[in-house]
Every structure is written in C-alpha cells, then in structure tokens.
Amino acid sequence: MTLPAAEFERETFGSFVAKAFANRSFIIGFMITALIAGMALLSFFWTPYDVTNLVVADRMQPPSRTHLFGTDQFGRDVLSMIMVGSRNSIAVAFVAVGIGMGLGVPLGCWAAARGGFVDEAVMRFNDLVFAFPALLSAVMITAIFGPGAINAIIAIGIFNIPVFARVSRAGALAIWPREFILAARAAGKGKALITVEHILPNIANLLLVQGTIQFALGILAEAGLSYLGLGAQPPMPSWGRMLFDAQTLMMVAPYLALFPGFAIVITVLGLNLLGDGVSDVLDPKLRRQR
Amino acid sequence: MTAYLLKRFLIGALTLVFASLVVFSVLEILPGDPARLMLGMNASEETVQVLREQMGLNQPLLLRYFDWAGGLLTLDFGKSYTYSVPVIDLIAERVVVSLPLAIMALFLSTVIAIPVGVFAAQRRGRTADTLSMGAAQIGVAIPNFWFALILIYIFAVWLRLVPAGGFPGWNAGVWPAFKALILPAVALALPQAAILARVTRSALLEVLGEDYIRTARAKGMPRSHVLWRHALRNAMIPVLTILGLQFAFLLAGTIIIENVFYLPGLGRLIFQAITQRDLIVVESVVMLLVATVIVVNLLVDLSYAIVDPRLRSRQ
Numbered sequence A: 001m002t003l004p005a006a007e008f009e010r011e012t013f014g015s016f017v018a019k020a021f022a023n024r025s026f027i028i029g030f031m032i033t034a035l036i037a038g039m040a041l042l043s044f045f046w047t048p049y050d051v052t053n054l055v056v057a058d059r060m061q062p063p064s065r066t067h068l069f070g071t072d073q074f075g076r077d078v079l080s081m082i083m084v085g086s087r088n089s090i091a092v093a094f095v096a097v098g099i100g101m102g103l104g105v106p107l108g109c110w111a112a113a114r115g116g117f118v119d120e121a122v123m124r125f126n127d128l129v130f131a132f133p134a135l136l137s138a139v140m141i142t143a144i145f146g147p148g149a150i151n152a153i154i155a156i157g158i159f160n161i162p163v164f165a166r167v168s169r170a171g172a173l174a175i176w177p178r179e180f181i182l183a184a185r186a187a188g189k190g191k192a193l194i195t196v197e198h199i200l201p202n203i204a205n206l207l208l209v210q211g212t213i214q215f216a217l218g219i220l221a222e223a224g225l226s227y228l229g230l231g232a233q234p235p236m237p238s239w240g241r242m243l244f245d246a247q248t249l250m251m252v253a254p255y256l257a258l259f260p261g262f263a264i265v266i267t268v269l270g271l272n273l274l275g276d277g278v279s280d281v282l283d284p285k286l287r288r289q290r
Numbered sequence B: 001m002t003a004y005l006l007k008r009f010l011i012g013a014l015t016l017v018f019a020s021l022v023v024f025s026v027l028e029i030l031p032g033d034p035a036r037l038m039l040g041m042n043a044s045e046e047t048v049q050v051l052r053e054q055m056g057l058n059q060p061l062l063l064r065y066f067d068w069a070g071g072l073l074t075l076d077f078g079k080s081y082t083y084s085v086p087v088i089d090l091i092a093e094r095v096v097v098s099l100p101l102a103i104m105a106l107f108l109s110t111v112i113a114i115p116v117g118v119f120a121a122q123r124r125g126r127t128a129d130t131l132s133m134g135a136a137q138i139g140v141a142i143p144n145f146w147f148a149l150i151l152i153y154i155f156a157v158w159l160r161l162v163p164a165g166g167f168p169g170w171n172a173g174v175w176p177a178f179k180a181l182i183l184p185a186v187a188l189a190l191p192q193a194a195i196l197a198r199v200t201r202s203a204l205l206e207v208l209g210e211d212y213i214r215t216a217r218a219k220g221m222p223r224s225h226v227l228w229r230h231a232l233r234n235a236m237i238p239v240l241t242i243l244g245l246q247f248a249f250l251l252a253g254t255i256i257i258e259n260v261f262y263l264p265g266l267g268r269l270i271f272q273a274i275t276q277r278d279l280i281v282v283e284s285v286v287m288l289l290v291a292t293v294i295v296v297n298l299l300v301d302l303s304y305a306i307v308d309p310r311l312r313s314r315q
Helices: A002-020 A024-045 A078-114 A116-131 A134-145 A149-175 A179-186 A191-227 A239-248 A255-282 A284-289 B002-028 B034-039 B045-055 B061-073 B087-122 B127-141 B144-158 B174-208 B211-218 B223-234 B236-253 B255-260 B266-275 B279-307
Strands: none
Touching (some): A002 A255, A024 A078, A024 A255, A078 A191, A078 A239, A116 A149, A116 B002, A134 B002, A191 A239, A191 B144, A255 B144, B087 B127, B087 B174, B087 B236, B087 B279, B144 B174, B174 B255, B211 B223, B236 B279
C-alpha cells in the first residue's frame, strides 16, 4: 500500500522541480529570494563593515568604492546595515507566517471537517479579525505592548491566522466530497486522521502559495511598523527604520532613502514572483489568467 | 436576496458587538492609569483618585462597558483625556482630512487600474500585457511610504510644485488644501492600483473565456461592445470586492502616509492617542473604523446584487 504512494509522490516532486525551472516567474522569483536569503545568512558571518561601529568622520558619504551604498549620519555603512536588516525582515515575516499557518490551518481544517456550528463559529471569528484594519491594529498592538521585533511578529501573525484559516477551509471543503476520502472513511478512519493523511497533503500547494504571499506582505508590514518606530529597536538596523531616518536627511543625502527601499521592493517582488511561479506550476489552469 | 442581506446584516451587527468587546478589554488590561498620566507623576494620590472618580474609572468594568458602548450608539464618544474636548469633535476635525484623502486615492487607483487591467486582458500574452503586468508586479511590491518619500523628493524638494507635508486646512482655500493631499493620494493609490489592475485583468480573462462571450461575438457583435457591455460587467464582482477592501484600508491604513506627510488625519490622531494613552480616543476611533469596514463590506455585498441580477433572485 505505501510503496505506490511513495513512488507517486517522488514522481510528482521530480516533475514539479522540472516544471518549476521551466517557469519564468518561478526562476526569477527563486533567484531573487535565494539572493536575499543568502545575503541574510552571510550577514551572520561577514558584512563589509561593522554596523555597530560609528565612524563620525565618515558620516553621510555618498556611494563610492569604499562604501558601495554610502554611509548614514553616524558613519555606518549602508550596505552592511541593509544586509543585517534583511535578517530582521525575514525573521519577522517568517515567524508571522508560521503563527498564521500554525493556528489558521488547524482552525480551517477543523471547520471544514466538522461543518455546522464549528464551521460557522470559525468563519465568524475570521469576520471579526478581518473587520479590524490590519495595519492599524498592528500599530495598536505594538504601541500597547511596547515596540520591538517580538511584538511586531505577534501583531502581524494575528492577522495571518484568518487568512490561512480561510484558505485551508476552502481547500479542504473541495477535497472532502472526493471519492478517496469516502474510501478512507469506509476504511474506518476518523476525521482527524483523514485530515492529516489526505486533506493536508492535498491542500499543501494552496498553503505554499498563500505562504509566499503572506511572507511578502509580512515584509511590507514589518517595514511599515519599523518606519513608525514600532519594529526592531536601534541599534539593530531595520529597513523601515532606515527609511525613517533618511526622511529628515533627504535634502542632503537622498541616496539614504533609496537603498533600503530597493531592498524592500526587490525582496517583496521576488517572493511574489516565486508565489506566482509555484501556483502556475501546481495549477496550470490558473496560468492563462495571470 | 432579502434573506441573504438580512443574514449579512445580522453578522455585521454581531461582529460589531464582538469587536467592541475585544477593543474594550484589550485597552482595559493596558498598564498605566490614564488619570495618573493626565496629571503627571508629581500629582498627589488624592488628586488622582478625584480625577479617577470624575472620569468614571472606579466604576465596575461591566457598567463602564455598557456606558461606553451605549455612548457609541448615540455618537457620544466621551471626552478626550489629553485634549479635554469631546472625542466626536476631534474625529470630525480629522475626518475632513482622511476622508477626502481616501476618496482621492480610491478614485486615482480606479481610473488607473481598470483601463490598465482591460488593456492587458485584451492583449493577453503580448508585449503590452507583459509590460503592464510587470509594472503592476513591481507596483504591488513598493511600500507606499517609500514611494511617498520619492514623490516628496521629486515634486516637493526638487520641482517645488507641491508642499512636502502638512495641511493648511480647508479654511485656507480649497486649492491649497487639495494640493497638500495630492502627493499622499498618489502614494496611497499606486500600490492599490497595481493590485486592482491585476484583479481586473484576471477577472476579465476568466469572463472572456465563457461561452456566452463567444456567442455574442459569433452573433456579430463588435469586439468593443462585447468587452464593455458584457465582459466587464460580469468581471466586476471580484473588482468590487477588492475596491471595498481598499476603501476600508485607505481610511485606516493611511496611518503611515499621514505620518510621512504630517497630515492631521484619523491615522495620526490614533497614533498620537496610543502613545499618549488617550484610551477613550483610541477606543472610539478604532470602533468607528471597524464599523466603517463592516458597513463597506455590506455595501459591497449589496452591490453584487446590482451588478449580477442572478443574485437578486437567489437566496
């Protein structure tokens, strides 16, 4: 029984990789995402300059060969700050997606499996969270519980829960009436077991696509929060904070506002392209609409 | 249809009640005594107690909730702790900035996005489609506050066409006030337009693949007529949904943009109120925004029925 299933999965994974690397969105998205992730990893071992090192003599130098992206008002190297800042953006967005998936997917699957009152209750909970303007509420949460990366994660993560609950519920509802589910039920399997063994693998692609979208939105939200001073606190560099600092210096050093912005745009673009690519490959029916 | 709308209405009302409970309890568990905050650290304990009594902070929790929620229903939001003026006056003062801004941004994003979406859908797979959707892909990725900084640099610092920030008030004349809102509106509109253009394009493509479109074309109906009269109308449902969401977002989500441009709107009001622990203002403005989201969603549901006559007869 298990052997054909395993073979089937291996085959689809192999063909997935082959198809993925024939897809333009996927390749570009994958390369950008890998580059940003690589940059974040590299920053743990090496950055061109130490970001905690303030060299007043070198302050506000325009981009040059020694400082590729220039230096800020404290003489810190902007490229190094962007590298270290990427860790923060990625970590916040990643954990926030984890919170959303970790709580949202079980909720959505539960609603789909049980139906009736449970389903209604979960959906109404979704309505409730969706009624709160996400960014505003994130600002409220971080302002109330104190600014910082952890609270930013929680604030962004909460609003990911209903998104994943909705996606997994819709996905699961489409799977439940299928015949192989009926077979599993006839074999005496309970709803929880069926959900884990059959529903989850079949909605994994939906979750993967939604995951990359929420990841990209998380990066944007984190940048917004740290722009308002509610994300990671100095001296830890963050892209949003760098843009805030750059605003007051725009007359003298406009390049300071340029590079952190590019970093955000490129990261989000890469993730969105990756998400588009994955959904193209997994669901070719959607391709013509994109 | 009536039953459907009634159900939506009831759900909206229920959501509002739950939201008020959430807002009230979150802000109640906040550390920091608003009375102490208003009087400062040097005030004596007695003065603080007197003020607490005056503000009704010593009453039981449940009573205060009903007081507050009842007040909301009659638009009596209480008095701001820090400004000592009725909250409703503060809101009224700020809405005249946020609402025109949201409407301008929504208008801009709609007039950009729908033609672009239609244009791209018509030329599916061709260079024009690839280019416009590539631009939309980048537009979605641009944080609006960064775009705002670039706009400020180009149009305010460099070309000096518009002010870099601040709001002169509508009393200073319609044109100066309008001018102060142009850049923020553009900054808000661009990412929204990018999303809307993508939605318009994919909704339209889906409709264009339907049999009745082929039938209409086979009858000899001109391509443009089929597009504008039949296809676009049927593609409007997802577009309207996104528009509704965007309006709600624009009203509340301007918090960052208002900070970038130093605009005295609702977003800035709530941001300042949070940092000053002016609970009553935070509670009221958040509830107002939540209510707006719910009402806008209801209106979107209602508009489905107008766009799609089939929904009128359906349950």
